[in-house]
Amino acid sequence: MKNLSSSEVRQMFLDFFKSKGHSIEPSASLVPVDDPTLLWINSGVATLKKYFDGTIVPDNLRIANAQKSIRTNDIENVGRTARHQTMFEMLGNFSLGDYFKEEAIHWAWEFLTSPKWIGFDPEKLYVTVYPNDKEAKRIWQEEIGLSQDHIIEIEDNFWDIGAGPSGPDTEIFYDRGQKFNDLPEDDPENYPGGENERYLEIWNLVFSEFNHKPDDTYETLPNKNIDTGMGLERIVSVIQDAPTNFETDLFMPTIREIERISGEVKYGENSVTDISFRVIADHIRALSFAIADGALPSNEGRGYVLRRLLRRADMHGQKLGINQAFLYRLVTTVGKIMASYYPEVLQQQEFIEKVIKTEEERFYETINEGLAILNQxxxxxxxxxxxxxxxxxxxxxxxxxxxxxxxxxxxxxxxxxxxxxxxxxxxxxxxxxxxxxxxxxxQSMGIQSSLLTEIDVISQYVGYTTLEAQSELSLLIQDDEFVDHLDTGQAEAIFSQTPFYAEMGGQVADTGVIIDQNGETCAVVTDVQKAPKGQYLHQVKVKKSLQKGQSYTLKVDQARHNRIIKNHTATHLLHKALKEVLGSHTNQAGSLVAPEHLRFDFTYFGQITAKELREMERIVNEKIWEALPVTTIETDINTAKNMGAMALFGEKYGKEVRVVNVADWSIELCGGNHVKNTEDIGIFKIVSESGIGAGVRRIDAVTSKEAYQQFSEQEDELRKAADILKLPRINEVVNKTEQLQQEIQQLQQENEQLSSKIANQQAEDVFKEIKYAHDISYVAAQVNVKDMNQLRQLADQWKQQNISDVLVLATENNGKANLLTAVSPDTVDKGIKAGDLIKAIAPQVAGGGGGRADMAQAGGKKPEGIPQALEEAGRWLQG
The missing domain is CATH 1.10.880 (Transcription Factor Skn-1; Chain P)
Known part of the structure; x- marks a missing residue:
């Protein structure tokens, strides 16, 4: 067995399956794209569901990947067990109706045992199989040559998540030897597949060959698939002879840095503090990568998970003697460990550190409050x-x-x-x-549908150069059945070529008409989507005969299309301007390019100021007025990246890509339609900016005609304001408004002065009525003032004049009660505190409150209870 680093193991796995004809799928974001069933990407297959359920047919039916994943269903076990991780890496190879059991088993064995690859001793490997899967057992026994005692039949070896693909699986275990034997020899769990530390599962090969139907019956899938998973952390722990996953090179650099920050506590000296080291090392890794992928701490959904991880790690930091924000200092270490395959953490290091540090500081502000509540x-x-x-x-x-x-x-x-x-x-x-x-x-995995996946006609998009084209009707579909002819109704149509853009990358689909050879409109195109194999699937409303095999003129609604492309190019300009104003760490989180407006979602940790919005708007309009050329080229993905092209959120790019270049200022990968020159956009106007979720904000904007309408509507509002203010010109509205504001402020000051005088007059009367409770003098009265601020003013007078030992005031406003208590310093020394007194009387007005020892206040929704509250104050002081 070779001495390999985690980076070498990961790359070796990908190289091995590339040599077996697999395409290497890059690791997707931890935040799922267009998948509402998942909170996080939680496995290697999760990002490939679109291939397994037939939504999309990939260019290559053999795929391999190294996928970062998050699972939080048993977070309490992290740090306590040898192999629980919040974030982990799954190495997987997948077949989509191509190879099956024989190749999958042979290749797994070759990768694990060949000296060219991992080089495990075959005698150390055991496998489990599903009892009814005779074929898998035969391959292991007859072709691989495993002896009977190295093959264990287990009933649980059947992968099934409910409706959808399912099938038997075979697991591969590594015998770590007697030193890891944590159970007695006769323990029923002491075998490969049991709950023990000696026999470690390192690989699971799932043979997805059945469709689990809603009625709980099973039918054979039209395409049998392979879905395998090998945990990187697990196999590295075997290769590096580590007791747990945490003693590998994936975690030890982080643990050593935690030791340095702690200053005193060392890993490996105490089983209790070791748990804290592991929790912190695990959680900061998950936090760093999740934030890099656009998730941010909040009180719900993914954000809640991150907040929980961060606070849990900080609390474990306290157990190591770390009583201040420190997690953000570990981001660099985490990023360096995995930088060879995942550069995103180091690329966004400053932003990730800022998010974590800000969240930590907020937590430390509230932690003492939490401890106080626990002690109470x-x-x-x-x-x-x-x-x-x-x-x-x-x-x-x-x-x-x-x-x-x-x-x-x-x-x-x-x-x-x-x-x-x-x-x-x-x-x-x-x-x-x-x-x-x-x-x-x-359901987390759809059921295969063969209708669209079996379509094998060519459908070429020509809309980059023309909005009208002659084309043959290749296929016509109605009610999920192929038909040759339709006279009316809704249908789906595929043409040999089309000028209609299919909805992709945020750009809505083109609409238009289909014209027959007589020049008459025979169908209206209402939408266009891509079929699984990439054909352009037109949603049509048939008005007159449509015949398969006939030639038609496809005509896009040009006016609508032109409005769309203006908004699309403006979206690219906004994207670039946003990064210039807010920073390169802001990432697109979705977009909509429609005829009427554009919508741009992006990740940002903070508020956007009006000044920043104006600056973005200014930059975009300047680029429009500079009349910059917009060019598109087709090239390979690597050349595009070398040009500095930005990839848009959630998009998957093939070997050949389109690069949209705005005078070398904005360069993006994009398959959409654009103007030829920025001046075609006319003008750009931001309509609104708002937060739409945890760390995600949205800008809505308009261009051209809609921008003009926006300006006109704002001018109309100004004219209405000018009319109300009786001004001849709208440019006088601001000065007049400022003048009126000053007058209002002056009136408010005069009103405050009058209220203060009234309060002073009340004070003279109120302060005369001094009562006694034993040797404590107090004033308790209801006064007629407008708010709590004036109650405090009265309390200031009481204090200055040294009227009594205790003051209790109450007032009623807008159907609510306000209470205030104040206690002199000498009386506080006797043990009487304003906060205790306010808590005793507030229930009389159905309220609550608190404060300092010398002054406290409360509010209540039952003002009729004020007399009882004042009486209760006297009783409380009497003791």
Whole structure:
């Protein structure tokens, strides 16, 4: 067995399957694209679903990849077990109706045992098979030459997720030897496939040959597939003879950096602190890559997962004596470990560090509050002589303040309490149900459909050069059946060539008409989509006879098309301007290019200022007015990247790509349609900017005619304002508005002065009525002032004049009650605190509040309870 690094193992796997005719699919973003069924990409096959369910037919039916993935269903086990990771890498090879069991098994064996590749000792390898899969067992036994005692039949070896593709699988295990034997020899789990540390699963080969139907019956798939997965962390731990995944070169550099930051605690000296090292090393890796792929911390969905990971890691940092933001300092180390295949972390290092540091600092601002709440809870339970902390309370601490359950348990046990784990799990289960309900209930893998995947006609797009073309009707489909002729109704049509653009990359499809040889419109094109094999599938409304094999004139709605291409080129200009103004770390997160407007979504951690929006708008319009040429060339992907071309979010590019170049200022990979010169756009106007999700913002904008309409509508609003203000010209509106503002401010000041005088007069009357509770003097009264601010003014007068030991004031405004309590310094020293007093009287007005020892305030929705609150103050002071 060779001594290999993790980078070498990954590259070796990809090189091996490339030599077997596989196309290497690059690792996709952890954030799923156009897949509402997944919160994260959670396996190597997850990004290839479109191939397995027949939505798209790839150029090559053999694919291999190294895919970063995230799973958070058992996050509590991370750090405690040898092999649980939040983020992990899955190495996989896939066949889409090409090779099957024989090749998959032979190649797996060759890669693992050949001296040219990994070079494992064959005697160290064991396999499991599904009992009914006689073919797999035969191949292992007769062709590979495994002895019977190295082949174990297991009923669970059947991959099935419900409706969709399914089938038996065979797993490969490595015998790590007696030193890893954590079970007695006679333990029923001490075998390859059992729950033990000696026999480590390193590869799973799934033979997807059945379709699991909704009625729970199985039918043979028209195309049998191979879906394999080998965890990089696992196989590297074997190759590097590491006790767990964490002692490999994928994690140890990070752990060493955590040691350096901690200063005192060392990894490997204490099993408890070792858990904290592992949790931090795991979580910072997941955080760094997720943020690089556009996810940001928030209170919901993916953002909630990231916030939870970050807070959990920070709390474990405290166990290592780290009591300040530190995770952001680990980003560079994480990026360097995996930079050979994943350069994105180092490329966005500054942005990732900023996001993590900001989130950490916010957490440290609230952590003390969370600890205070926990201590109050423990004190309350202690007073009530309880012995267990309620699960709902634990969940609130966990959910709101990011407290790991084990930390709550540790503090509770130190105080002599048990923890209601069952109650906590019920709350967690309810949250998971809410999360699942919030996502789509679509199946995670579709069922193969053969109608569109079997289409093998040629359909060429000619819309880059013409918007009208003669073309033969190759196929006509209605109600999922091929037909030769239609006189009316909705249908799908494929022509040998078409000028109609199919919806892609955010650009909506062209619409138009189909004209017969008599010059009459026989169908209207309402939409165009791409079929699985790339043909242009026209959605048509048939008005008059359509006949397969006949020639027709396809005519795009030119006016609509021209409005679309103006908005598309403007989107490219906006993309470039946005990066210049906000920074290169901003990434596109979707777009819509329609005739009426354009919409641009992008990741950004923060708010966009009006000044920044104006600057973007200015840059785009300057590029329009400079009349820059817009050119497109077709080239290979590597040449395009060397030109500096930006790839758009969610797009997949083949070997040949189109590069849209705006005078070397904006260069992007794009298959859409564009103007010939930026001056064709006319003018560009941003209509709105807003946040649409955690760390994702949206700009809506218009060009040309719609921009003119936008300016006209704004001018009309200004004219209305000028009329109301009785001004002859709209350019006087601003000055007049400023003048009126100053007048309003002056009136407000005069009103404040009058209110203050009234309050002072009330104070003279109120402060005369001093009451006593034992040796404590106090004033308790309801006053007629407008808000809490004036209550505080009265309290200031009370303090300056040294009226009494305690002050209690109340007022009613807009159907609500405001309460204020104040206590002199000497009285505070006697143990009487304003915050305690306000908490005692606030329930009388159905409210709550708090504050300092010398002053506190509260609000309530029951003003009729004010007299009772004032009386309660006297009783409370009496003791």
């Amino acid at each position: 809870l423990l004190e309350k339970e202690k007073n009530e002589q309880a012995q267990i902390i309620n699960g709902a309370d634990i969940f609130k601490l966990y959910d709101t303040y990011g407290f790991p359950v084990e930390l709550t348990e540790e503090i509770a046990e130190e105080a002599g309490f048990e923890v209601d784990h069952a109650g906590f799990e019920r709350e967690m289960s309810a949250q998971r149900q809410r999360a699942r309900a919030a996502r789509s209930n679509e």
